[in-house]
Amino acid sequence: MKKYAILVFILASQIAHAQTLTVEKIMQDAKWIGTSPTNIVWRYDNSAIYFNWNPTKSVSDSAYSYSMQNASINKETYNNAQMVKAIANGVYNQAHTKIAFDFKADLYLMDIATSHLTRITQTAEAEYNPYFILNDSCIVYQSGNTLFSWNIATGFTKQLADIQKEQPASKKPGEQDAWLQQQQLSTSDILLQRKEQKEARTNFLKAVKHADSIPVIYTGNSNLESLQVSPDGRFFTYNLVDAPSNATIANVPDYITASGYTTNISTRGKAGVPQGKYACYVFDTWHNTAILIKTDALPGITVQPDYTKDYPAKFSDTVRKPRDVYVYAVSWNQTGTAAVLDIFSQDFKDRWLMQLNAATGELQLLDHQRDEAWIAGPGIAWVGSTNTGWVNDHSFYFQSESSGYSHLYVVDINTQTKKQITQGNYEIQEARLSRDKQYFYIISNEEHPGKQSVYRINTDGSNKQKITSLTGGYEISISPDEKYIAYRYSYQNKPWELYVQENAPGAKPLQVTNKAMSDEWKAYPWRDTKIISFTNRDGMPVYARIYEPVKATKNKAAVIFVHGAGYLQNVTYGWSYYYHEFMFNNLLADKGYTVIDIDYQASAGYGRNWRTAIYRYMGGKDLNDEVDAANYLVKAYGIDPNRIGMYGGSYGGFMTLMALFTQPNVFKAGAALRPVTDWGHYDDGYTSAILNQPYNDSIAYQRSSPINFAAGLENHLLICHGMVDVNVHYQDAVRLAQRLIELGKNNWELASYPVEDHSFIEPSSWTDEYKRILQLFNQNLLKK
Incomplete structure (x- = not known):
């Protein structure tokens, strides 16, 4: 009996040792976690699901398929898998009997019933973007800036337009x-x-011009973009873009190169960089005329944003010039009898959906969205693409935040009536129209902000049915015949696996893969963290996940992890993009720290007001939520208010700097990873939406940029930055370092990573970075 007790004790000690997390262990090559399927597509005949996977822990993923008939997983050849994926990304004709697609820069046509492939092109030039016109009799495609049409019946190829620089006009006599x-x-x-x-x-x-004559489109010195032809073949639409001549592009030096020489990586401009001038045209082939689509009479086009009132000397009330816009997309209905233009103002404040009379260039308003902050949200562009299309020849669908949350709408172009298809205090995060155009398939978080579910709803908004049943995150792919759905599913402590089920409410999901968690990874009991909410100072619920230590090891110190991207949702029941941080937070909890991760104001998933709370003041209400989280930890979890730290990357790094510089009484140590230190040096497309242009709204940039508050640093700061970061440039860290030196601060350090971009790749870099973060917290948050 005594020997048995000793044996049990030894085994228990060995198991405990095997489950101890270290930075070196969790930051090693991610293959130790397991392998999740990615890039899921259906084979065109519904017989199989193709995906990338790495169950053998090879250097990189390989192609696999799951047979619907045999329920078996098979390894596929690279070329076969690439062909299947190319077909899956192709376009169907109206009858869904043929698919046109591009593969390795050439075009093909597939007959679905026979699987017969017809090669359309074989050229040195790349052909792409095929689609059907003229009642599916022809396929239009693009090569360079030129459109071609291929007749399916005859095999005849025709150039549809001749793109030329406009000839200099004759000198006008004096x-x-x-x-x-x-x-x-x-x-x-x-x-x-x-x-x-x-x-x-x-x-x-x-x-008497011959009907086969090729129309000439003159571009002058402008760049041609978004060239397309109407389904009836009569009209071309396109944008002419005048690129700014004085736009400076920043370079990032790369010091560690195979040649031994430092090279420069050309990246992007900075906030406020001059924008291009856009002009949209419609070309009528019947009359050989190009018509400029005039946008200077759009509703509200001369209304200046509210922030300009803070600069009365700069923005005179008497100046009411039309603001610059660009046509984001032109969407034709199936017959080519109507088109809708999706137009955005370049200052991000307005979006117009306008019906186009292609013969005259005249516009008629279908919907106008105005936001004094900036237009965005799921399916509404900015950091993603717009979700629009035609239900039928007279009904156009789109997503809008006009109710405060991103929802689906349908507008009838004949009656000018608009109907909201979904409604409630939740977001439609994804939506697509069914093949027969009777349903929308949607992913929403209506049950809980952090829970996703898949639904089917009639296009008139009736009979909404829930299709999925598991609690977690979803990425769905519907079979071509829409009888089944395949999806990647994950839970907060279970990485993505592949599932398939019938496309019907109550259908039982079948798990296809089972390699996302290795035996080594499963040996540790990863926390199924509690998702809670607390009320912030504005009286609104802030959702958070809590990593709790066991009572015996609790040290009354706490760490706040701040997710990046600003507009991102991390407090969900699905697997986090920040899986390294998920593991590190478990390690911290094992060491007695209480860790909280919140979706602060500006995070995705909570509607328009939450998204725009940081307008003109990053580090304002979003940082207030982090301070409120710290206070919540003190009250609800018994945390010592003098032992709270913070860390995060990118936007989370920016937030950590603002916390250390402006809230020294709350945060005693912080690790700012790849942080933005001055928003005037970040990307224009992201920053100018939130803070406007720096030369127009200096107030917003002054109060939002950490470098302006560096004098407030009192506690301990660690800055970590990749030196070949083409997103947040290493220059940000260097400029802040110089500022701290000039201020005489000595309680900070900068760790530089010469081979790393914004997202680290090398395990050695991850390990070094997080060992430094752990040391920072151990030295400054634990009692000596």
């Missing part, structure tokens, strides 16, 4: 020269007769 020319004509009958004959011949040739 007053004297014009007078002399008129005098010559009035004094010579022969000259007048020759002029009249020349003009008559020109007019005659225009009248």
